[in-house]
Amino acid sequence: MSSATTAPMLVALLHGPDRPGLVARVAGWIFEQGGNIIHADQHRDMVSGVFFQRIEWVPSEGAASADTVAFYAFAASIGMQARVISSIHRPxxxxxxxxxxxxxxxxxxxxxxxxxxxxxxxxxxxxxxxxxxxxxxxxxxxxxxxxxxxxxxxxxxxxxxxxxxxxxxxxxxxxxxxxxxxxxxxxxxxxxxxxxxxxxxxxxxxxxxxxxxxxxxxxxxxxxxxxxxxxxxxxxxxxxxxxxxxxxxxxxxxxxxxxxxxxxxxxxxxxxxxxxxxxxxxxxxxx
Incomplete structure (x- = not known):
């Protein structure tokens, strides 16, 4: 996880059909929930037209669990498959x-x-x-x-x-x-x-x-x-x-x-x- 902050973070991995505005919509959703993006990276498979993204953010205080559940629904609404992980989880x-x-x-x-x-x-x-x-x-x-x-x-x-x-x-x-x-x-x-x-x-x-x-x-x-x-x-x-x-x-x-x-x-x-x-x-x- 990023060393830029010691606060617990959420990390999301997304992929699905590429289309305009995906980066903006993901960032906008996190902003609307009161989160602060720490790092984001994305990739597009030029052959298959699949969009991939990894994004880290600090959720608003006490909102980590709610954001995790809500993010899955949000990702589905924009045609993305997602996985959300907490930085404090120890596998x-x-x-x-x-x-x-x-x-x-x-x-x-x-x-x-x-x-x-x-x-x-x-x-x-x-x-x-x-x-x-x-x-x-x-x-x-x-x-x-x-x-x-x-x-x-x-x-x-x-x-x-x-x-x-x-x-x-x-x-x-x-x-x-x-x-x-x-x-x-x-x-x-x-x-x-x-x-x-x-x-x-x-x-x-x-x-x-x-x-x-x-x-x-x-x-x-x-x-x-x-x-x-x-x-x-x-x-x-x-x-x-x-x-x-x-x-x-x-x-x-x-x-x-x-x-x-x-x-x-x-x-x-x-x-x-x-x-x-x-x-x-x-x-x-x-x-």
Whole structure:
């Protein structure tokens, strides 16, 4: 959220068919409610003719709840779909991990330093290797083994745990399991994954090995929302680094881990700050 004010703010994300006057009408509505706009940004998809906007405002004293409800009706009246979030809301987050710990450490340290406005309520893993790390951070650790034979039962246990904790965001911090379509539909909330490749290149397992075999000169990492199709969800953030013929697979893995941490951290930050608007299989990121 904007640092220009410490007062609680509302943030709205809107999208719908573009037409003249939308910016003025949104600003006018906020003014009429006694609100003060802190920041606004908009984008028009020139091909599809879709208008996107993110706007932050400080509502008049005591009006945050009423403005939130009223804004949805206002947005519908101008043909827009909307989502309104309060800056004081702290989403409850669960981090899924397997055996790799670099993204986990990075996320938790950023959270503990106050970089993320959320509450990390659980670390969930299909292995026990990172249990002591979770304990060291004081975060509850839940071991739920996953095998091909028990995948459905394991996912049911994961979903029950997420529901009991009222988790709103799942972060797959190098969780080396594919979430099923049933899991994603049942959870029905955001899941952010980090893939160790510049998608759509080298999807699936061992992308660094694939990159080395192909002799690429760039490797990358991609943070995206998880969907039923493997490594095919809406992309939030990507980055790359250069490599040469002198770099072996171990070098690519080492360099790639640095990218993975940075890319995932940025994607999580943008999501928590309500800067990502998903439409179709793409995103608009108001960075």
């Amino acid at each position: 409850r987050v669960a981090i899924f991990v397997s055996k790799f710990d670099h993204c986990l450490h990075d996320l938790v340290l950023r959270w503990k330093s106050g970089e993320y406005t959320c509450d990390v309520v659980a670390i969930i893993s299909n292995h026990r290797e990172l249990e002591s790390i979770a304990q060291g951070y004081g975060i509850p650790f839940h071991h739920i083994p996953v095998t091909a034979a028990t995948k459905a039962e394991s996912e049911a246990a994961q979903l029950a745990l997420l529901r009991s904790l009222d988790v709103e965001l799942v972060i797959l911090a190098r969780y080396m399991q594919v979430l099923s379509d049933d899991f994603l539909k049942e959870f029905s909330r955001s899941v952010i994954n980090i893939h160790h490749s510049f998608l759509p290149a080298f999807a699936g397992g061992k992308p660094y090995h694939q990159a080395a075999e192909r002799g690429v000169k760039l490797i990358g990492a991609t943070a995206h929302y998880a969907t039923a199709v493997l490594d095919d969800g809406p992309i939030i953030q990507q980055d790359v680094t250069r490599v040469t013929h002198r770099h072996g697979v171990e070098d690519l893995v080492r360099k790639g881990r640095d990218l993975e941490k940075i890319v995932l951290a940025q994607a999580v930050r943008w999501h928590l700050e309500s800067r990502v608007l998903v439409y179709g299989n793409k995103t608009v990121v108001f960075d």
